[in-house]
Ligand SMILES: NC(=O)C1=CN([C@@H]2O[C@H](COP(=O)(O)OP(=O)(O)OC[C@H]3O[C@@H](n4cnc5c(N)ncnc54)[C@H](O)[C@@H]3O)[C@@H](O)[C@H]2O)C=CC1
């Protein structure tokens with residue numbers, strides 16, 4: 096245990112929020128911060144998990160030791176990605192794959208292509224993925240990768256050249272029983288296709304090394320829809336737990352990409368009223384609800400024309416488009432907020448706006464979309480909080496089902512996969528809910544999900560020895 100003097104000097108070194116850790120939590124956070132002081136997103140994710148795991152560390156100090164081991168990724172791969180643009184100019188990007196934890200299965204997690212990608216971002220995502228994958232009930236470890244290459248504004252051929260170069264290094268580190276990447280921001284069917292083609296060409300084997308593949312070469316039905324649908328199934332479980340339903344609920348959704356599109360589609364199926372969608376160009380607000388026709392236009396614009404919402408033509412008379420990111424979707428009155436765009440898109444001021452406007456639940460389709468200060472606002476206000484690790488686990492869960500289908504050389508029907516997804520989201524919610532109650536925090540899905548996700552991995556790590 097740290098002395099009071101050491102602990103207070105560490106507190107001033109690490110910032111005021113640090114003061115609320117127990118001495119064990121302080122020590123673990125200090126280990127992470129001491130090793131990687133310049134990785135803010137990673138440290139934010141670590142802080143959030145440590146706070147939830149305090150009761151576990153208190154009950155049995157063994158778990159703190161295991162957690163300290165888990166904090167360090169098993170392997171971090173960083174590499175050069177050279178490619179040639181359409182003008183014949185040589186370009187270089189930086190590629191990453193963080194193979195974070197393989198205690199319960201092969202590393203599994205997406206690849207992100209976006210200019211903001213750096214090691215801190217990939218490490219936070221890989222760290223989160225460990226707990227999320229554990230919650231899915233499927234045997235998948237945690238990993239994440241990507242590059243600071245931004246596919247927006249690049250031609251298809253430029254994206255292909257980049258993906259081929261990226262895979263020319265990555266292929267030696269992955270495999271269907273080792274590490275199975277998939278999509279994330281900036282990586283959809285097109286990019287997964289180019290990556291798969293290059294892998295197959297190099298290793299001369301047709302194997303399930305990526306998920307999110309097109310149906311023609313081993314993809315699973317419902318994988319494109321899975322994260323958005325899964326988040327809405329999770330929201331529905333949250334509502335049921337307090338005797339409510341989604342019908343008639345006004346939902347503010349951020350994002351206009353994969354997760355947001357299918358969240359809006361499923362909200363419409365459930366007779367909820369999605370009132371917003373947003374991207375880096377701005378956002379649309381439809382006070383009476385986004386219609387299926389408007390959603391179809393967004394899908395065409397984003398997925399086919401590769402444009403942003405500033406090109407959206409279908410606003411209703413009451414609809415409003417607000418350009419830029421200064422004003423976010425969270426200014427609009429809603430019952431439920433579903434952030435489905437990116438990390439830290441809800442800061443404390445936005446959480447306060449949501450709370451003051453009567454929003455009573457936040458369900459995260461994105462990874463770590465709320466800052467820790469925003470989460471404090473939700474918890475202090477008694478708002479329901481479905482954290483990303485639980486609420487957006489449907490995507491990776493169906494990726495796990497894609498791996499199973501590839502292994503069996505078989506394909507389940509759309510209904511079969513959708514039923515399995517629903518059942519997995521039900522189980523994740525129940526596990527988080529029950530675990531929260533068992534540990535003395537009834538209704539706190541954040542604590543419940545983090546503890547349940549951690550304990551499974553911790554037990555596997557313990558019996559596998561110090562590896
Ligand atoms: N695709 C998947 O299966 C899964 C995705 N996620 C998470 O969901 C989130 C969205 O991912 P996808 O929809 O797959 O990506 P995407 O690339 O299809 O869409 C991302 C959307 O967010 C918007 N966006 C990005 N940065 C923004 C910013 N700073 N402010 C406002 N809008 C911004 C983009 O313009 C785009 O509309 C990410 O946090 C991702 O990690 C989580 C689980 C699985």
Ligand SMILES: O=C(O)CCC(=O)C(=O)O
Pocket residue numbers: 203204205206227275276277278279306462487488490491492494
């Ligand atoms: O489907 C996958 O393997 C990855 C999904 C993902 O990146 C995520 O859950 O954040």
